[in-house]
Amino acid sequence: xxxxxxxxxxxxxxxxxxxxxxxxxxxxxxxxxxxxxxxxxxxxxxxxxxxxxxxxxxxxxxxxxxxxxxxxxxxxxxxxxxxxxxxxxxxxxxxxxxxxxxxxxxxxxxxxxxxxxxxxxxxxxxxxxxxxxxxxxxxxxxxxxxxxxxxxxxxxxxxxxxxxxxxxxxxxxxxxxxxxxxxxxxxxxxxxxxxxxxxxxxxxxxxxxxxxxxxxxxxxxxxxxxxxxxxxxxxxxxxxxxxxxxxxxxxxxxxxxxxxxxxxxxxxxxxxxxxxxxxxxxxxxxxxxxxxxxxxxxxxxxxxxxxxxxxxxxxxxxxxxxxxxxxxxxxxxxxxxxxxxxxxxxxxxxxxxxxxxxxxxxxxxxxxxxxxxxxxxxxxxxxxxxxxxxxxxxxxxxxxxxxxxxxxxxxxxxxxxxxxxxxxxxxxxxxxxxxxxxxxxxxxxxxxxxxxxxxxxxxxxxxxxxxxxxxxxxxxxxxxxxxxxxxxxxxxxxxxxxxxxxxxxxxxxxxxxxxxxxxxxxxxxxxxxxxxxxxxxxxxxxxxxxxxxxxx
Amino acid sequence: xxxxxxxxxxxxxxxxxxxxxxxxxxxxxxxxxxxxxxxxxxxxxxxxxxxxxxxxxxxxxxxxxxxxxxxxxxxxxxxxxxxxxxxxxxxxxxxxxxxxxxxxxxxxxxxxxxxxxxxxxxxxxxxxxxxxxxxxx
Numbered sequence: 001x002x003x004x005x006x007x008x009x010x011x012x013x014x015x016x017x018x019x020x021x022x023x024x025x026x027x028x029x030x031x032x033x034x035x036x037x038x039x040x041x042x043x044x045x046x047x048x049x050x051x052x053x054x055x056x057x058x059x060x061x062x063x064x065x066x067x068x069x070x071x072x073x074x075x076x077x078x079x080x081x082x083x084x085x086x087x088x089x090x091x092x093x094x095x096x097x098x099x100x101x102x103x104x105x106x107x108x109x110x111x112x113x114x115x116x117x118x119x120x121x122x123x124x125x126x127x128x129x130x131x132x133x134x135x136x137x138x139x140x141x142x143x144x145x146x147x148x149x150x151x152x153x154x155x156x157x158x159x160x161x162x163x164x165x166x167x168x169x170x171x172x173x174x175x176x177x178x179x180x181x182x183x184x185x186x187x188x189x190x191x192x193x194x195x196x197x198x199x200x201x202x203x204x205x206x207x208x209x210x211x212x213x214x215x216x217x218x219x220x221x222x223x224x225x226x227x228x229x230x231x232x233x234x235x236x237x238x239x240x241x242x243x244x245x246x247x248x249x250x251x252x253x254x255x256x257x258x259x260x261x262x263x264x265x266x267x268x269x270x271x272x273x274x275x276x277x278x279x280x281x282x283x284x285x286x287x288x289x290x291x292x293x294x295x296x297x298x299x300x301x302x303x304x305x306x307x308x309x310x311x312x313x314x315x316x317x318x319x320x321x322x323x324x325x326x327x328x329x330x331x332x333x334x335x336x337x338x339x340x341x342x343x344x345x346x347x348x349x350x351x352x353x354x355x356x357x358x359x360x361x362x363x364x365x366x367x368x369x370x371x372x373x374x375x376x377x378x379x380x381x382x383x384x385x386x387x388x389x390x391x392x393x394x395x396x397x398x399x400x401x402x403x404x405x406x407x408x409x410x411x412x413x414x415x416x417x418x419x420x421x422x423x424x425x426x427x428x429x430x431x432x433x434x435x436x437x438x439x440x441x442x443x444x445x446x447x448x449x450x451x452x453x454x455x456x457x458x459x460x461x462x463x464x465x466x467x468x469x470x471x472x473x474x475x476x477x478x479x480x481x482x483x484x485x486x487x488x489x490x491x492x493x494x495x496x497x498x499x500x501x502x503x504x505x506x507x508x509x510x511x512x513x514x515x516x517x518x519x520x521x522x523x524x525x526x527x528x529x530x531x532x533x534x535x536x537x538x539x540x541x542x543x544x545x546x547x548x549x550x551x552x
Numbered sequence: 553x554x555x556x557x558x559x560x561x562x563x564x565x566x567x568x569x570x571x572x573x574x575x576x577x578x579x580x581x582x583x584x585x586x587x588x589x590x591x592x593x594x595x596x597x598x599x600x601x602x603x604x605x606x607x608x609x610x611x612x613x614x615x616x617x618x619x620x621x622x623x624x625x626x627x628x629x630x631x632x633x634x635x636x637x638x639x640x641x642x643x644x645x646x647x648x649x650x651x652x653x654x655x656x657x658x659x660x661x662x663x664x665x666x667x668x669x670x671x672x673x674x675x676x677x678x679x680x681x682x683x684x685x686x687x688x689x
Contacts, residue, residue, distance in 0.1 A: 028599070119595065211595070216597055489596065490598070
């Protein structure tokens with residue numbers, strides 16, 4: 001009776017909440033076919049259509065790679081360069097909505113009803129939302145992005161400012177310092193308030209409509225205030241199918257690309273040539289990650305996903321603390337405050353949607369990131385929603401928006417700061433310069449930076465393990481989300497369904513890796529960012545209306 | 553011999569468990585025992601209820617109805633889970649300890665291929681508690 005994972009008998013009524021009266025019953029559109037010995041409980045048509053659409057896309061991509069690749073690539077570039085202003089405005093709105101909720105009386109609303117108690121401790125909760133939302137990106141971009149902005153020869157640095165290194169020559173001290181601050185501000189901007197605000201809006205809206213309003217845990221429920229009962233028909237099906245599409249392709253393509261990067265990392269660390277091109281190693285890595293994700297989902301949310309996320313967080317903290325301690329500790333501490341200061345002072349310039357001439361940065365990086373975060377938001381948002389019952393809106397925004405932003409800033413300061421210091425010290429001799437600027441090999445940027453620190457062999461191995469575990473924690477939580485959406489919001493569907501989605505995701509990743517087309521379909525999944533951006537703006541409206549109707 | 557008999561029920565699949573409930577009712581009358589209807593529900597809205605507390609109300613109403621029908625005394629206790637598909641066995645074991653039941657009567661399906669992958673709930677209870685377990689097929 002002492003643990004907090006929900007084994008207590010259910011408490012008395014959870015206090016006032018304003019349930020939406022609808023005739024829709026969770027699972028009413030579900031069908032329960034039996035395939036061999038396995039019984040299923042799936043939403044018709046969301047499960048079937050999503051599955052078929054995914055298979056069709058994979059087949060068409062494999063068959064017409066040469067046409068499909070450029071097509072989706074161009075589509076993505078077209079969207080991020082034509083609608084960059086829209087993405088930037090939408091991002092700003094999400095941040096403003098979250099900050100307004102934080103300080104307004106609506107912040108007192110509690111998810112799950114006025115007397116609900118949280119299912120998870122702060123640590124477990126935070127570990128899960130961080131591992132699902134951002135983990136792997138921090139590993140990949142932590143060194144790459146700041147180092148890139150500091151010395152890019154391709155003209156896409158933040159706000160078009162002066163660079164720290166031009167043509168292999170270090171600039172004067174004042175310019176170097178300014179370039180460092182701009183690089184860090186640009187990076188933290190992409191990993192700070194804006195992405196987390198996108199996740200927070202989706203997650204909060206889903207949690208509200210599920211736990212307080214009594215609607216099924218599926219993306220369409222957010223739009224009840226706008227579409228009413230029509231949400232149970234095709235408008236809702238389309239939203240859910242799009243969410244499954246974005247989640248599955250987002251996960252599978254990053255799994256495929258990530259496996260190649262991990263293979264390259266292993267080759268680099270252990271000095272094995274040709275590993276980066278080895279399909280076998282990458283496929284084996286996909287199989288390992290998929291198997292670990294499978295074990296995790298079979299052990300369930302508490303026994304698998306949460307424990308793995310906690311392990312992940314401990315490993316990440318160990319690596320981070322090591323870097324801070326062996327790196328220039330005091331310098332990093334003072335740089336942290338300088339970077340955060342730069343982030344806030346450059347915020348207006350960086351988030352301004354019009355009248356700028358840094359197209360390469362604004363369109364190629366910011367709009368791309370925003371589309372990317374938005375395309376991941378149904379997945380991350382739904383997962384965060386599921387584990388956030390019992391928190392108030394104010395606690396929620398603090399833990400999903402403010403604290404992750406601080407953690408991202410610490411991470412980027414440490415990894416990016418050390419990388420930039422290495423470039424300042426050794427300029428073209430530094431490994432980071434070699435992998436980021438001279439020969440663009442982004443997947444080795446982290447390992448290049450680690451190789452110039454003490455105990456590189458140990459930290460690099462931790463780095464590889466972290467990359468793999470972060471993929472597992474994305475893969476297991478993503479599969480749970482897809483399973484829930486395709487089961488019409490049921491979280492108690494037969495276990496064989498989540499097994500199916502985990503394995504399916506691994507197979508899609510492996511097929512695209514072997515047949516080609518990972519980048520093309522990743523572009524396709526990022527392209528869903530535009531329709532979802534519109535959908536999320538509507539969600540802000542639905543969220544605020546929903547919160548206003550709640551007792552406070 | 554038995555004082556409290558736990559009957560795990562799934563309110564969404566009542567026809568499949570009707571037999572087990574009747575058997576439990578007969579046993580309760582015979583031993584003068586109390587039936588305790590136990591259910592594991594999701595914290596998210598389900599086809600039965602919008603919230604766990606609404607679920608508890610429905611389960612209590614169900615227990616009262618059964619008690620009146622069979623002329624016995626009955627109680628109801630539900631447990632919420634963040635991942636019921638996986639946690640159900642663990643929660644049922646917990647429920648046995650929590651309710652102090654000395655007999656479990658539950659419906660069970662015929663064993664099939666799937667049982668090689670996931671043990672049936674009744675089998676799990678028999679293996680992990682010292683309570684008597686009566687499976688009704």
